[in-house]
Amino acid sequence: MLLEVNNLNTYYGESHVLQDMSVAVEDGEIVALLGRNGMGKTTTLKSIVGLVKPKSGTVIYQGKDVTGFPPYKVVREGIGYVPEDRRIFPNLSVLENLKMGVKHGEAAKTATRNIWDFERIFRHFPFMKARTHQKGALLSGGEQQMLAIGRTLMGNPDLLLVDEPTEGLAPVTVKEVRDILEEINKAGVSILLVEHNLKVAMSLANRVYLMGKAHLGFSGTIEELEAQPDIRSKYLEV
Ligand SMILES: Nc1ncnc2c1ncn2[C@@H]1O[C@H](COP(=O)(O)OP(=O)(O)O)[C@@H](O)[C@H]1O
Ligand SMILES: [Mg+2]
Incomplete structure (x- = not known):
């Protein structure tokens, strides 16, 4: 197992927003984490990357316990996080934004299998090459x-943990982002995807987790979810 998240309990003050939350990603998979607004999907991702500290539970990445690590250390282990608000640097160029993702010093020494440089990025995202500045x-x-x-x-x-990548995008752009995620996965990067667009999620993922309020409501394959329309109406907007 690439990522194993077991029984996370996370609080904001008194508010118990993750209750025994568990998810797992196998090497090579795209796994979707779905659920209505406010259920705790973003908090699940933040608890994995160390942006919020779970009170209990474990995050095991490639067999290593990274629970409670600060974000820079989790990222150093080989987990990438694309937050919901994207956090592009508006005054930096495309090239400078890309450079901000490069690891330096100790952080660069991790033995990940997926190595990227500008050329490889430009092959997948041709528009960036045309507009580097x-x-x-x-x-x-x-x-x-x-x-x-x-x-x-x-x-x-x-x-890669990706939070709501298609949110607010026009349909044609939704498809572009969807296709790039598929391409990146085929290139060797496993993905845990939080998505509100059910069609996008179902077309990409091999397995799905549905969150109810603060806890896991369902986990299974796409086929299992398709066979249970009642589960979909219980946990998703329909
Ligand atoms: N920084 C925060 N402080 C307090 N409560 C928060 C904070 N962030 C999120 N919450 C609450 O935690 C719950 C889960 O939020 P979130 O993980 O963002 O849900 P989702 O991503 O599924 O929409 C919600 O009730 C939300 O209002
Ligand atoms: Mg969210």
Whole structure:
């Protein structure tokens, strides 16, 4: 197992937002984490990368216990995180944004299997090559999303956590982002995907987790989910 998250309990103050939350990703998989707004999907990703500290439970990455590690150490292990708000640097160029994802010093020494350089990024994201000097602020929403993904890839992750990558994008751009995630996965990067677009999630993932309020409601394959329409209406907007 590449990532094993077991029984996380995470709080914001008194509010118990993850209750025994567990997810796992096998090497090579795309796994979708779905559920209505406010259920705890983002908090699950943040608990994995160390942006919030779970009170109990474990995060095991490639057999190593990384629970409670600060984000820079989790990232050093080979996990990449693309946050919901993308965090593109608006005043930096495309190239400079990509450079921000490069690891230096000790952090660069991790033995991940997926090594990226500008040439490889440009092969997957041709628009970036044509616009290396354009400022981040001038990119469209879809291009900013792809730049956020590209920048994270520059850190050579073996596992990518992606939070709502298609949110707010026009349908044609949704498909572009969807296709790039599939391409990156085929290139060797495993993905844990939080997504509100069920069609996108079902077309990409081999397995799905559905979150109810603060806890796991369902886990199974796409086929198992398709066979149970009642589960879908219970945990998802329909
Ligand atoms: N920084 C925070 N402080 C307090 N409560 C928060 C914070 N972030 C999220 N929450 C609450 O935690 C719950 C889970 O939020 P979140 O993980 O963002 O859900 P999702 O990503 O599934 O929409 C929600 O009730 C949300 O209001
Ligand atoms: Mg969220």
